[in-house]
Amino acid sequence: MDFLQGLPQALAVMRVDLDIMGRPRDLMIVYGNEALFTLFGAPREWMTGVSLVHSCMKLDRKWLEIFWKTAYQGHVQEMSGFWPSLGRHLAVTCHRPQYGYCTCLFQDVTERVHKENDLVKSRNRLEALLRSTVDMVFQIDPVTGGITNLDQDIVACSGLLKARRVPETLLRQGLLAPGQSEKINSLISLALRAENDCTCEVRARLKAGAPYTWHSLTVVGYSDPCSKELGIIGVLKDVHASIKERDALVRRAEKDPLCGIYNRAAGENLVAARLSGADETCHSAALLVFDLDNFKAINDTTGHAAGDAVLKAFAVLLGQCFRKDDIVFRFGGDEFAVFVQNMPQERIVRVSKTITARLEEPLVDGVRVGVCIGVAYSRSGRHNYEELYKMADKALYNAKEGGKGQTAVLCLHGSGA
Numbered sequence: 338m339d340f341l342q343g344l345p346q347a348l349a350v351m352r353v354d355l356d357i358m359g360r361p362r363d364l365m366i367v368y369g370n371e372a373l374f375t376l377f378g379a380p381r382e383w384m385t386g387v388s389l390v391h392s393c394m395k396l397d398r399k400w401l402e403i404f405w406k407t408a409y410q411g412h413v414q415e416m417s418g419f420w421p422s423l424g425r426h427l428a429v430t431c432h433r434p435q436y437g438y439c440t441c442l443f444q445d446v447t448e449r450v451h452k453e454n455d456l457v458k459s460r461n462r463l464e465a466l467l468r469s470t471v472d473m474v475f476q477i478d479p480v481t482g483g484i485t486n487l488d489q490d491i492v493a494c495s496g497l498l499k500a501r502r503v504p505e506t507l508l509r510q511g512l513l514a515p516g517q518s519e520k521i522n523s524l525i526s527l528a529l530r531a532e533n534d535c536t537c538e539v540r541a542r543l544k545a546g547a548p549y550t551w552h553s554l555t556v557v558g559y560s561d562p563c564s565k566e567l568g569i570i571g572v573l574k575d576v577h578a579s580i581k582e583r584d585a586l587v588r589r590a591e592k593d594p595l596c597g598i599y600n601r602a603a604g605e606n607l608v609a610a611r612l613s614g615a616d617e618t619c620h621s622a623a624l625l626v627f628d629l630d631n632f633k634a635i636n637d638t639t640g641h642a643a644g645d646a647v648l649k650a651f652a653v654l655l656g657q658c659f660r661k662d663d664i665v666f667r668f669g670g671d672e673f674a675v676f677v678q679n680m681p682q683e684r685i686v687r688v689s690k691t692i693t694a695r696l697e698e699p700l701v702d703g704v705r706v707g708v709c710i711g712v713a714y715s716r717s718g719r720h721n722y723e724e725l726y727k728m729a730d731k732a733l734y735n736a737k738e739g740g741k742g743q744t745a746v747l748c749l750h751g752s753g754a
Contacts, residue, residue: 347373347443350434351389353401353408361405364389364396367438376443377423397421400429407431407439417446426450470574472543475503475512477556477569479529482522484512484571506545512573514540514549521554528558529567538580541573550577593667595645596652604666608676609722611664615678622718623685624725625675626733627655627692630707630741632671643704650700651708658688658695674729682714682746689744696742709736710744720749 341348350368353361366373366384374381389396397420406412417428428444476485486502503512513521517539528535534557540549553574560567591603599607612622629651636644648671655665655675664676677685689710699705711733713725728747736745 342370344370345372347376347445349373349441349443350438351404351408351441352438353405355405355409361401363391364401364404373443376445403429404431404439404441407433408437417450471501471572472552472575473503473512473573474501475571475573477525477571479525479558479567479569482518482525484508487570504545507542510545512541513554514542524554524556525558525569528556528569534558538576543573543575550575551580552576593652596649596667598652598656598673599664599666601666601668604664604674604676605722607664607666608725611676611678612718612721612725615718618679619718620679621681621714621716622676622678622720622725623680623682623712623714624722624729625677625685625689626668626711626726626729627651627673627675628709628711628733628737629671630709632706635704635706639704643702646701647704647706651706654692654695654700658692676725678718682748685712685714686744686746693742693744707742709733709741711736712744712746713749714746715749724749 348370349366352365352367354363354365356362365386365388367386369381369384374384377384390398390401397418400418403414403416407414411433412431413433414431415428417426419426425445426447426449428446430442432440434440474487476487477483478485484503485508520537521539524535524537534555536553536555538551539554541552541554542549553576554571555574556569556571558567558569591599593600608624615622629647632644632647635647648667651673652665652667655673659665659675659677660680663680665673666675667673689712692710693708696705696707711729711731713728713732715725728749732745732747735747736743739745
């Protein structure tokens with residue numbers, strides 16, 4: 338057996354002693370190679386023929402049972418465990434060379450066990466993170482954009498991912514709302530080019546038959562280390578409540594707190610956006626500026642509460658006289674504005690006269706108010722906001738020069754800036 342001495346793997350032949358009841362009582366090494374004694378850190382004479390149960394080795398009885406089953410029942414066994422006396426994790430393979438004996442091959446797997454434990458810890462941390470941030474995980478075909486459940490190999494790595502897979506009913510009925518293909522495909526292309534994660538907001542649902550609500554969709558591109566094929570994983574997180582809250586904050590920031598219509602900043606931004614986005618369907622544009630007559634006298638004689646009521650009632654009147662898509666906003670104080678597109682000049686004049694006529698009756702609680710109106714009319718609809726505002730302000734000045742309750746219209750010619 339001298340050739341076994343040169344083996345790099347630790348090998349031992351052990352005799353399993355029994356008590357009078359035939360149960361394993363002790364374990365002794367009758368042969369070991371150099372790798373064995375190096376592994377256990379003890380000289381040959383300290384281990385050969387010495388009780389492993391009662392010596393400093395203090396062998397755990399569970400190992401004694403395992404060696405006994407091999408020595409007396411012929412079981413070929415492979416197992417691993419922690420040996421406290423060594424402070425190491427060992428993998429052991431047992432065979433029976435003859436009755437009452439077992440041959441054991443030992444392998445130090447401490448480093449492998451530590452790496453596996455580190456992987457488990459990392460996965461547990463990842464799962465804890467996913468549990469608090471992700472509602473659903475799925476696979477996306479990078480070519481077609483189709484959604485399927487995760488590959489079985491990926492699913493097997495984590496019970497969490499398996500629990501968060503897309504239900505088959507949702508795959509049939511539609512996880513994502515229709516009409517979002519272009520947005521999602523752009524997101525997938527970006528993730529594949531950058532091999533990074535990309536996020537956008539989509540309309541989706543997590544239960545079959547449920548309404549579509551806002552979710553955050555994150556797609557992550559990755560490449561297979563062997564085949565180098567590109568893949569995409571998508572994750573969904575319900576963000577409907579936060580988006581609704583964000584939209585509510587935006588609306589509050591855009592609205593005049595007293596009248597409930599757009600404030601000046603929001604109104605001007607919307608008008609500028611409409612004008613910059615005008616296409617061949619836009620044939621004209623106009624900005625109407627309204628200045629209430631003698632509004633300061635209303636505050637002075639009837640009080641600011643009545644003045645506020647007049648302002649709110651006038652904002653309601655503007656909303657009633659113009660179309661739903663027209664932009665109604667308050668400049669501030671007693672000045673208002675309305676932006677319209679594709680409304681003929683004659684109709685604008687008629688609407689202005691209607692507003693003036695409506696003000697002949699008290700707006701609130703017997704309080705009457707008049708208004709002067711300045712209109713800037715662009716025949717092409719291609720002028721910018723600054724040009725419209727300057728002309729409307731000039732028209733308003735002309736209207737006031739003509740007396741209370743007057744309307745003046747000035748036209749902008751040419752194609753605009």
